[in-house]
Amino acid sequence: MNGVHDMGGMHGFGPVTLEKDEPVFHGAWEGRVFAMQRATFFLGLWNLDLARASVEHLPPPVYLGVSYYDKWRLGLESRLMSYGLVGADELRAGHALHPAKPVKRKLAAAEVDKSLQRGSYGRPAQAPARFAPGAAVRTKNINPTTHTRLPRYARDRVGTIEAVRGCHVFPDSVVLGKGEDPQWLYTVVFDGKELWGEQAAPGLKVSIEAFEPYLEPA
């Protein structure tokens, strides 16, 4: 979706502000939200792509106006409600008011250590890779109203395949409930001028990780 989360190249957000001796979590609640986010993946109801999509669907003023872990909290709350795990009345009350929905599994404390590795998103290929390193490609001009990982600044632009990264879970399909539909993933590098025109900084190159359905031969 063409949301405010897709902010590459936007102006007006000011300088990057650095915090000296920044703690991992600014207060216990941030750690709690982070841990809930990780633990609830083990319910087996949604994956990372669906979690990202729920944050992207927050209203733009909310997305830009609240802190990072508050966005996560709001995204998690919307998933909990849409999957029927928790009611809005329960979120308001802060405790259970209705019987729990049966879940397949939950993360036990003893399993946490082995849960700390990221999952793998590589999958067996459904077809041979369409592009090889060095190939010129043009990104498609797509504007889905649902989750995609092709940022707006890199649509309808000509770049070069730099690396073939294997075949991966395709987020655009997962969020539509159409399964993982694994697709080849490529590093595609663009010249700064292709993205930003004559005012591009000299010597700038930008790459994205692009799934094969985003690309066509240039």
Add this chain to the structure above:
Amino acid sequence: MTEKGYIDPAALDRIVEAFETKIGPHIGARIVAKAWSDPAFKQRLLADATAAINADGTLGRVSDHLTAIENTPHRHHMIVCTLCSCYPWEVLGLPPVWYKSAAYRSRSVIDPRGVLKDFGIALPPEVEIRVWDSTAETRFIVIPMRPAGTEGWSEDRLAALVTRDSMVGTGLAKPAGASAS
């Protein structure tokens, strides 16, 4: 959530503890120090970082799709996630607030030199800047340039020069004189 049996609060505590005490940029710093010290390891790391780190046996384990990219006098790499906050947390820990900020995410891909200025870094004009937007499940770690005057240093001593920001590409490794040892 606990009352309904969806989560175990003890599991949450363990997760928070792991990210506060075990997983952090010291992991990445040891990988960089080894790459600086061992050219054969560096070649393996640049070819397939996940395989090289896991085969080493002393650097911890990382999951699939980690790629290492090397800064040179001619090319400086920076990592960003314009769409959310993808970050190589297995080797650097959780991202700092600035990495997740709209200011960093919006400007890195269009004005990386301006962003570097916010970090107090000015690169020579002839250096090419390459920005990696982490738009999929691939993750990137920058191998910063090894500081001059560190020939013959142990990996532990070298690792102390490797900052988190230098592995994201918003900083450089500390100069040799900055080492306490």
